Amino acid sequence: MTTYAAIKNARVTPGETVVVFGIGGLGHLAIQYARLVGAKVIAVDVTDEKLTLAAELGADHIVNAHEVDPVQAIRDHGGADIAVVLAVAPSVFDQAFKALNRGGRLILVSLPAGGALTVPVFDTVLKGISVIGSIVGTRQDLVEVFALHAAGRTRVITETRELEQVNASVEEVLAGAVPARLTFVYHTADIVRVRDETRAPR
Structure with missing residues (x-):
């Protein structure tokens, strides 16, 4: 339900590119929800096993942030309209912001130890970037999640x-x-x- 609410809060429209930072218990579901609303999906992680899972679940592109510059790799695929941050490493938040296109939405889900986020005001204003916090979801979200799973539209690994x-x-x-x-x-x-x-x- 957590990433289902995040995708809803991101107001994803078909054809937009959603980048999911952190593939795991939340991330593997975020990929599926983003695809269900017609988005192209880029999965970012630091382990090949999780990126293989992301590809199996339908991610259009995978990026190993341990091996390449994730911002450049995302830019090579057209940049991000939405970046969903599920990892907690401080560097990920900066990478997610820098990967956003004009009008992009940065969706904050994870809670890093420091608890603070620094964004460049100049780029945020000129590019019209939105920073959106998203936590858990509603009872209605839960009903919808169960319905999607019962219909066989999602897989929980x-x-x-x-x-x-x-x-x-x-x-x-x-x-x-x-x-x-x-x-x-x-x-x-x-x-x-x-x-x-x-x-x-x-």
Whole structure:
């Protein structure tokens, strides 16, 4: 729902170019939502595995920001009308801004540790750039997301883990080793065991 709301807030029109910075649990869905509204999509990340996933999900172009200058690579493909920032590295925000065409929209979703954004006023004014914050979504957005998925229009890429693997799973996510999303498997026996342990006399 988070990136569904971001694409709606970006007011994407068919034929525009949407650049998604950060392909993962959010980014792999942003690609699909942007394509559903008729946009061309450029996916930017620093790992080949995630960029391969982006291509499989329909990204028109992929850019490995670890290997090339992402701004120049995006410019080579015509520039960005919308840049959706899902990565948290400070450099990504600057890259996303610089990749925007005249009238472009910078959509801020991720929350970096510093919590501050610096944009050049001169370029923002002369190019008519909009900076838009987008967080989560509404109940109606959730209804629409479920309807799209039920109709087979989107794919949620997941890997399952046992609940006992939660600490290792967090480390996987922090290391960027997860293609998209992790889901935990709950077994009824585990729930009963935890309940009984909490009720046991001390």
